[in-house]
Amino acid sequence: DGGITQSPKYLFRKEGQNVTLSCEQNLNHDAMYWYRQDPGQGLRLIYYSQIVNDFQKGDIAEGYSVSREKKESFPLTVTSAQKNPTAFYLCASSGDSRREAFFGQGTRLTVV
Amino acid sequence: AQSVTQPDIHITVSEGASLELRCNYSYGATPYLFWYVQSPGQGLQLLLKYFSGDTLVQGIKGFEAEFKRSQSSFNLRKPSVHWSDAAEYFCAVPISSGSARQLTFGSGTQLTVLP
Numbered sequence: 001d002g003g004i005t006q007s008p009k010y011l012f013r014k015e016g017q018n019v020t021l022s023c024e025q026n027l028n029h030d031a032m033y034w035y036r037q038d039p040g041q042g043l044r045l046i047y048y049s050q051i052v053n054d055f056q057k058g059d060i061a062e063g064y065s066v067s068r069e070k071k072e073s074f075p076l077t078v079t080s081a082q083k084n085p086t087a088f089y090l091c092a093s094s095g096d097s098r099r100e101a102f103f104g105q106g107t108r109l110t111v112v
Numbered sequence: 113a114q115s116v117t118q119p120d121i122h123i124t125v126s127e128g129a130s131l132e133l134r135c136n137y138s139y140g141a142t143p144y145l146f147w148y149v150q151s152p153g154q155g156l157q158l159l160l161k162y163f164s165g166d167t168l169v170q171g172i173k174g175f176e177a178e179f180k181r182s183q184s185s186f187n188l189r190k191p192s193v194h195w196s197d198a199a200e201y202f203c204a205v206p207i208s209s210g211s212a213r214q215l216t217f218g219s220g221t222q223l224t225v226l227p
Contacts, residue, residue: 004155006155033214035217040219042202042217042220043156043202043217045214048214058214090155090156092156092215099144099206100146100158100161100215101204101215102158103148103155103157105154105155106153106154106155108153
């Protein structure tokens with residue numbers, strides 16, 4: 001079945017460590033996105049990529065990094081520079097930036 | 113500035129009652145509009161979308177939404193709510209940012225359904 005796979009579903013890390021969240025899609029979509037979700041704040045865009053080897057910062061990119069070496073993959077690294085990394089992270093893709101996005105099931109990151 | 117607003121943070125309805133969730137947008141042209149639903153700890157699922165044409169659109173799970181240009185609104189409705197509809201609902205609009213468009217979400221409306 002086509003879709004978006006995020007892994008792992010739950011992730012625990014110690015403060016000061018970098019951590020990478022995986023996002024893979026087999027929908028043949030050009031555009032991919034990373035959102036952060038905190039209670040009562042909706043979804044905030046971290047990074048997005050409209051094509052392989054190109055990506056742009058979203059509204060809250062500080063402390064995060066991404067790569068887009070393959071069309072299918074858009075991993076997100078949460079660095080030690082991110083002041084408050086504990087959150088629910090959602091990856092999405094779309095065939096056209098004007099169209100609907102399809103979402104993965106999310107990764108809940110807890111930093112202790 | 114282009115934006116999307118959901119005025120209601122939390123709504124409570126009784127099972128079987130009708131539902132309307134509000135969404136307002138600020139956008140120069142006729143926008144594409146989406147409603148998503150999210151169950152706890154899950155990703156977002158698309159309920160329905162409006163691109164053009166008929167302003168009343170039907171979605172999954174018995175939901176519908178009406179685009180009203182004069183009111184800059186795209187409210188989500190359901191005639192009779194089921195307990196399984198309890199979830200968080202997000203309205204979204206692709207908004208231009210530089211040379212690209214980003215799917216921008218409202219802050220969400222949490223729906224509680226009473227038995």
